[in-house]
Amino acid sequence: MNYLSLPKIDLHCHLDGSVRPQTIIDLANEQSISIPSQDINEIRALMIAPETCQNLEEYLMRFDLPLSVMQTQAGIERISFELFEDAAKENVKYFEVRFGPQLHQLLGLSFDQIIGSVVKGMHRAEAMYDIKGNYILSILRTFPKDNIRDVIDAGAPYLNKGVVAFDLAGAELPGFCSEFIPYVAYAIEKGYRITIHAGEQGVGQNVFDAISMLKAERVGHGIHITGHQGAYDLVKQQNIGLETCPSSNIQTKAVDNLSEHPLKAFYEDGLPITINTDNRTVSNTTMTDEVRKVMQEFSLSREDYFNIYKISVEQAFASDEVKQHLMSFVD
Numbered sequence: 086m087n088y089l090s091l092p093k094i095d096l097h098c099h100l101d102g103s104v105r106p107q108t109i110i111d112l113a114n115e116q117s118i119s120i121p122s123q124d125i126n127e128i129r130a131l132m133i134a135p136e137t138c139q140n141l142e143e144y145l146m147r148f149d150l151p152l153s154v155m156q157t158q159a160g161i162e163r164i165s166f167e168l169f170e171d172a173a174k175e176n177v178k179y180f181e182v183r184f185g186p187q188l189h190q191l192l193g194l195s196f197d198q199i200i201g202s203v204v205k206g207m208h209r210a211e212a213m214y215d216i217k218g219n220y221i222l223s224i225l226r227t228f229p230k231d232n233i234r235d236v237i238d239a240g241a242p243y244l245n246k247g248v249v250a251f252d253l254a255g256a257e258l259p260g261f262c263s264e265f266i267p268y269v270a271y272a273i274e275k276g277y278r279i280t281i282h283a284g285e286q287g288v289g290q291n292v293f294d295a296i297s298m299l300k301a302e303r304v305g306h307g308i309h310i311t312g313h314q315g316a317y318d319l320v321k322q323q324n325i326g327l328e329t330c331p332s333s334n335i336q337t338k339a340v341d342n343l344s345e346h347p348l349k350a351f352y353e354d355g356l357p358i359t360i361n362t363d364n365r366t367v368s369n370t371t372m373t374d375e376v377r378k379v380m381q382e383f384s385l386s387r388e389d390y391f392n393i394y395k396i397s398v399e400q401a402f403a404s405d406e407v408k409q410h411l412m413s414f415v416d
C-alpha cells in the first residue's frame with residue numbers, strides 16, 4: 086500500500102503544535118527572541134512530547150516554544166502557509182486547522198489581525214497546491230472567559246471565507262461543559278459549527294454534555310465514551326463525528342498503546358470515526374503516518390480506508406462544492 090499517495094482528510098490539527106522546527110529558529114532570529122538552541126534537532130526534540138508524558142497537561146507544555154514566535158502577523162501567516170504546504174505534499178486534500186486566538190496576543194495583535202493572518206496563509210497555500218481548508222477557532226478552557234465573545238465576533242466576518250467552527254481545547258476537567266453554554270450558544274447564533282475536545286482525558290460524561298449541552302456536531306477524541314453507555318449511544322444516534330488522533334492519544338496516556346485504541350471497535354459498530362494528526366510536531370507525526378499506523382495495526386483494507394475517508398467528507402465543515410470535489414478522489 087502506498088500510504089503517501091492515498092487522498093487524505095485531516096479534521097483535527099492544531100496550528101501551534103504543527104510548526105516546522107526550522108521556522109521556529111528563523112522566526113526567533115528575525116524577531117530577536119532567545120531560544121534554547123540554534124540546532125534544528127535540539128529544537129525538534131524540545132517540541133516533541135515524550136512517550137513518558139504523564140498526562141495531557143505535560144503534553145500541553147510543548148506549545149510554549151512555538152507560541153513564542155507566533156506573535157506577529159508575518160510569523161503566523163508563514164506558519165499557516167507552511168502547514169498547508171506540508172499537508173498538500175502528503176496528499177491531504179482537505180484540512181481543518183484549529184488554533185487559539187487568545188494565545189497570540191503577547192505583542193498586542195488584535196483578534197482580527199490574528200485570524201486574518203492564519204486565513205491569509207491558508208489561502209496562499211490553496212492557490213499553490215491541490216488542497217482546500219478551513220480554520221476552527223479554539224478557546225482555551227483554562228483561560229479567563231472575559232474575551233471569548235470578542236474572539237467569536239472577530240471571527241464572524243471570516244465565516245465561510247476561511248473560518249467555519251468553534252472549539253474548546255486545553256486541559257479537560259470533569260463537568261467543564263456547563264460553564265461554556267452561553268458562549269457556545271453565542272457562537273452558534275453567529276453561524277459557527279461546533280466541535281469540542283471531550284472524552285480525551287476526561288470522563289465519557291463530558292462527551293454526553295458536549296453533545297447535549299453544547300450541541301457539538303463533532304467531538305475531539307471522544308475515546309472515553311467506551312466507559313459511558315449514555316455517551317456512546319448519543320454519539321451513535323446523532324451520528325457525531327469522532328475526531329480520533331491515535332499518536333496523540335498514546336502520548337497523553339488516553340490509551341496505553343495503539344492496539345488498545347477503540348477506533349476499530351467504533352468503526353465496526355458504525356460510529357463515524359475519522360483519523361487525524363492533532364499536532365504534527367508535538368506528536369511527531371503526519372497524516373501518512375497516522376493512516377499507516379492505523380491500517381497496519383487494525384488490518385484495515387483499502388475499502389475500509391475509503392469508508393473512513395467518506396465519513397471524513399460527511400463530517401467536514403466544508404461547503405457542498407468542496408465535498409463533491411473530495412468525493413472525486415474516492416476509488
Ligand SMILES: O=c1[nH]cnc2c1ncn2[C@H]1C[C@H](O)[C@@H](CO)O1
Binds near residue numbers: 101184
Ligand atoms: O489534544 C489536545 N487536547 C486539548 N488541547 C490541546 C490538544 N492539543 C493542543 N491543545 C491545545 C494547546 C494549544 O495551544 C491549543 C490551541 O491550538 O490547543
Ligand SMILES: [Zn+2]
Binds near residue numbers: 305
Ligand atoms: Zn486537539
